[in-house]
Amino acid sequence: MIKRLLLALTSLLFLSCEKDIDFDLWKEIKIQPNGTIPLVNARLTLADLVTDGDTLLQIDPDDALRIYYRQDSIFSYGANKLVRIPDQDPEQITLSRVLPIVQVGKNLGTLGGAEIDSAEFFKGFLEYSIVSSAPVSNPIDIQFTLFNTDDGGTPFSRTITLAANETTALDSASVAQLFFDFTAGGTRTNFLDVQLAIQNISDLPSGVDLDVIFRLKSLEVQRAVGFFGEGAVVAPPGDFDLGISGLENFAGGFFLSNPTVTLTTISSAGLPVEVRSTFTGLNSAGSGVPLAPPNLVINAAPDVNTPTLSPFSVDNDNSNIVNFLANIPNQVFYRAQASLNPGGRPSTPNFVSRNSKVSVNFELDIPLELRLEQMTLDETIEDVQIGSVESPDFIEELTLFVRSENAIPVTMNMQVSFLDSTTGDSIGGVFLDFLQAAPVDANGQSNGTSVTESEIVLNDEQITALLKSNAIRFRAAVNTLNGGSERVKLYATDGLEVRMATQVRLNVNPESL
Amino acid sequence: MRVRTYFLVLLLLCSGWNLLSQSDLMLYNFNAIGQSLHTNPGMQQQSKFWLALPGLAGASFNYHNNGFALVDLLEEGSNVNENLEQVSRNLDGQSHLTLSGSLDLLGIGFKAGNGFVSMGSTVDIAYRMDLPGALMKVLFVDDNNNTLTNFSIDNFEFETVARTNLYLGYQHTFLDERLTVGARYKYIIGQAHSHFERARLSIENQSNFSAIINTDVLLQSSGRSLVEGDNLNDPGSLALTDNRGMAIDLGATYKLTERWELSASIIDLGSITWQQDVAQFKSDGTYEFDGVDVDLSNENTGSGFDDFADTLVEAFNFEETQGGNYTKSLMSQVFAGANFFVTPNHVFGALYHARIWNGTWYHDIGINYQGRLARDFQIIGGYSIINGVAHNIGAGLQAKLGPVQLFVLTENLVGAIAYQGLQTTNVRLGINIAFLGSND
Structure with a gap:
């Protein structure tokens, strides 16, 4: 009896030893989870742009947006500059x-x-x-x-x-x-x-x-x-920021309806002056466009206690303001030169007092009624490292879902390029129809919401490019309706919501991590 | 002699796998050693006096994994990823992993008239967890029902405990020594503990852009700070904590006839109240995860993965609280057995054993042979199915060299040698000082 039991035991021992273990198989383990993962839930109401203390945007009582900026004494000449x-x-x-x-x-x-x-x-x-x-x-x-x-x-x-x-x-x-x-x-x-x-x-x-x-x-x-002569007096050059929240990173294509800048001259000197000024606006891409305003002729004050105040409207007829603002200037550089007695010796003598001053105020006050035509955003995120040399194909499948609900009457599409940062070359990318413009009424005001749903399935080449790239470039183009030909008016209540998700199937070898 | 040689070989093979040992099914009927009282305080003892030597009295180790064996994953020539997928599919709510060990610090037992008194101290360490089948399916099974954002974990159980038991037991015989009834009282000092009081989690995609996360998780722990800082240099503070508990073991044997004997016991009826360094991590609620919230009016719209991870962590809304106390029942065990005496020295038995963990019963059954081959040499061997894992060939022996009693027992002899297919084993060994009665 006991012998039989021992025989059975021994048989089982050998039976169990038949299957060998290969511990090197651990190195071949691949974790292959998949799932649809919500990534981003982004929201924007244009009113949010106004809460930024640095913004130039203001909200009118009817919720319409306007750009307002004022800087007093952008140029100023005191008595000792004039005499x-x-x-x-x-x-x-x-x-x-x-x-x-x-x-x-x-x-x-x-x-x-x-x-x-x-x-x-x-x-x-x-x-x-x-x-x-x-x-x-x-x-x-x-x-x-x-x-x-x-x-x-x-x-x-x-x-x-x-x-x-x-x-x-x-x-x-x-x-x-x-x-x-x-x-x-x-x-x-x-x-x-x-x-x-x-x-x-x-x-x-x-x-x-x-x-x-x-x-x-x-x-x-x-x-x-x-008579204080006919010489020229140069004002110190300077600059000011003109960044508009939400637009800082865009460039070009920003066409406002009837844009004007008001340059208001104030003079308490008994001296006619002609101011020749230059304003150059630089956008986020470093591109500059001059305003080229007309020369400002400032009449002599009748007496020291009665300054003359002359607003000059700089508009499309007398300047390059349309292109100046279309460039979306973030920073404006200015300089000016004043010519004294530009008409020669006046019939009445010049006079100044210690407090006399000739100055120019800059004021931008424009309703946000505009058209956008290929207004562009071009940003590159550097040092992106999604893939790795050890695990070059750890993403097997990748689908990107984008859903937008847009109550702003602008469209946006975006080209996403995967870059080799060493060469700067694009090695692949995808194109996204990001936003469809909201419908507008006869006044150009948004009166509805456009929903856009996109599903972008990245093919093997695109996934490979994404994994190999170490920089991603986003180039967006923004237009108002009909390719940017239609003017719209923006309101604080306009907004959008963008949701992004990805369906991904990974293929991760823990050994490579 | 040949039989002795064979078992010595087996002993050597076993020692190659484990030097610690514990037996439940093998230990139960092995009343040649005083440690059998750990499984049934009513188990009649062969010795009239035994002393478990401090440090040598006995140590045990137990491993149980009813989900898979090593060969299921890493069989030579197989596809490990297919193996992982198959193993993941096979896991169910009963699949779990247990690692435990115990150490007899001191034990003494002696006959007193018709009674037998035992007392001593043991240290138990146990780690138990459900095998995370849902998570493994997500990672290894190509199945749209098991994705990163579409899976659920229904009451994942996990517990780890370290405790010291001070026990005092007594058994008494009645009915002309046909009935023996015993009880053991345990005063317990808990060193450390952690467990999921509740652990339910589900993530379900509502759409591509939204997933609903439901959580009902409460993780409780005690004694975390004991292993931090200078406490490791202070064994006293490690051992003598404020966590106290008690438990009772009850058991009986009844000799029905000259050939038939019945026995039963219930072990660890009790609990520990954990109150030192208690920390609780709670997550309870429903949350819609729809990605990282981005305010497009803010230039600093986020920092990629960090924001995503932060948002995901926020979704689970874990709250940590310190202090308080909680009471946790011990994992009780039930034994019931029947022995058939072919002769007084050759006995065949059948045994049922159950572990009751968090209300779930895990069943083991086995048959065994107990042989008292000589006054000072006894063996036990058996076959058992442990929590659904079959083909466990157990064996054990005790040998007395004068008063010195050596013993070793294992639940799965084959597994100790052929680790490839090992899913369960336990091994116990130790040295006692034992004196047999004059009639034994």
Whole structure:
């Protein structure tokens, strides 16, 4: 009995050993799950674009969208830009016992041919020095007088002293709030009437010459009257952002109906000015388009307290604004040059006060009524690594599902290209009919929803390209109805919902992970 | 002599597979060793005194996988992916994996009049889980009913436990030694535990763009922090936790006639209340997953897979709470057997065994031969079907060298050698000090 039992046991042992195990089979295991996986549920209501604090979009009471941007004093010229009096060249007069007093007429140097009748300076200095040909034993006093000034009812006068045993003296005096009459009694302009006189001539030894050197400098006008010349004044260049939420990454094809930019000039200077400005808008692709507005002629203010305000409408008739905005500028670079007295000497003198300013405001206020014709988005996502060298075919099947419900009256289709980032070449791709435009009423307002459903089955070549690529490029084209020929009006309530899913069958060898 | 040689060879073969051992079906009737009281406290003992030596008294290891054997996957010359598909298709709600082990820290038993007293301590470690058939079908079965977004897991069960039992048992004979009734009380200190109180999950595509996720998951754990930080250097804190429980074992044997004996027992009627370092992870609800939500007005529309993964995790809405307590019943076992005595030293038996885990009964049946070939040398051999896994040839022996008793038992001798087809085995071995009664 026991022997039989042992025999059975032994037989079973050998029977069990018949099948061998091959542990290397582990390396051949392939995990092959499949499934339909929701990927993205994307939503957009145009009102959401307005919540961004940086946006230029605004919502009207009827929910219509408009683009609004304003920047004041985009160009600005103050009094000292309009009346330019540089630091004067030094003047030298020599005094001696023989010539103890000298009175001369000097010209105030100006720029741009300015001829100043009168001026009061907010700030400025008279800088002067005495250089003696030999030391003097007693102090020498020299009186400096500007006869064409009014310093509290009398001409400006200062005494300069050369100290005993010294050969030089250096000093300065403020001319702030000093009124100058440069007309010489109505006969001249820019005229300075200067007198130098030794006060104690007996203390000056014979044969000793005293060179008096003086000049006006750092002059800033408090008020001035005259002819300020016909020169050109350049304003500092600058730039401002003009990004519109939702459009920053698009370029071109953005055609607004009746687009206008208002350039408002404000002048409190009694001086006609013509401003020649350039605006160049750069889009996300780095492409620039000039606005090319007309020159702005700014009339002289009737008086310092009554500024002139002149709005200039920059539109399709006088500028390149259609193409400028169609380019979807994200950033605008500007510069300007002002020509003073463009019509020559005016019949009434120019005047400025310290607070006088000529400035230009930039204002963009456009309803979002537009047509889009091939407005493009071109973005590349780098460093994409879906596949791997070890597992080149880990996706066996891939289908992409896209469903959009679009209440915005624009279409969008998209070319997705799988790139070799080294060469930049496309090695495959797919085309998506992404959005169909919502229907519109007679006013171009969306009045319904268009549903688009796409199913894109990637073939083996496309899957291989996707797995091999390391960058994906998206190129979308956006149009309004009828290929971009139809104008539509966008409202804050317009929106869309896009759902994407994929049906995928994987083939993963854990050994390769 | 030839028989002894044969079993020594088998012993050596077994030792090549497992040095730890435990037996349930083989141990049950093997009353030559005191450890048989672990399966039936009413099992009459051959020894009048036994001492399980600390560290040597006995260790066991149990492996059971009724889902597949190694050869089912990796048979030489086969297609492993076809094998995986077939194995995945074969898995059902009863398919599970069990790994467990136990160690007798100390044990002592002695006769006292018509009674027998036993006491001691054991450590049990067990890991049990359902085999994730639904998930494996998703991964390996080309079937539209089992996809990443169209599958369900209905009450996936998983439990792992580490506990120390301090026991005190007593059995008494009645009716002129024909009836023996025994009971054992266990005071339990739980070291660590984790389990799914509930684990139901389903994902169902409503459309291409939407999947409904239903979850009803509660994972409870205790003692996680014990294996973190400095606790590993402090055995005291590892062993003496605040998790306490109790259990009762009941058993009886009844000698119907001179040739027939009946026996039955129920083991581990009790529970442990886990209250140290309790953490609970809960997910309960219904969620529609429709991909990553993207606000197109936001320039930063996401970072690809990270956002997708985050959204998916959010969909399951797991909440973690710390603290509290929970009580978990032990996995009880039921034995019922009948023995036929051909002679007093040659016995044939039949045995039924069931494990009751989370309300589900897992059945084992077996037949065995018990041979008392000499006063100091006994063997047992048998055939069993364990939870549907057939062809388990078990064997065991005990040999006394003076008072030193060596024993080894295994449930699946063939599997110990031919691991290719192994689906279940357990092995127990140890050394006792035992003194037989004068009549034994």
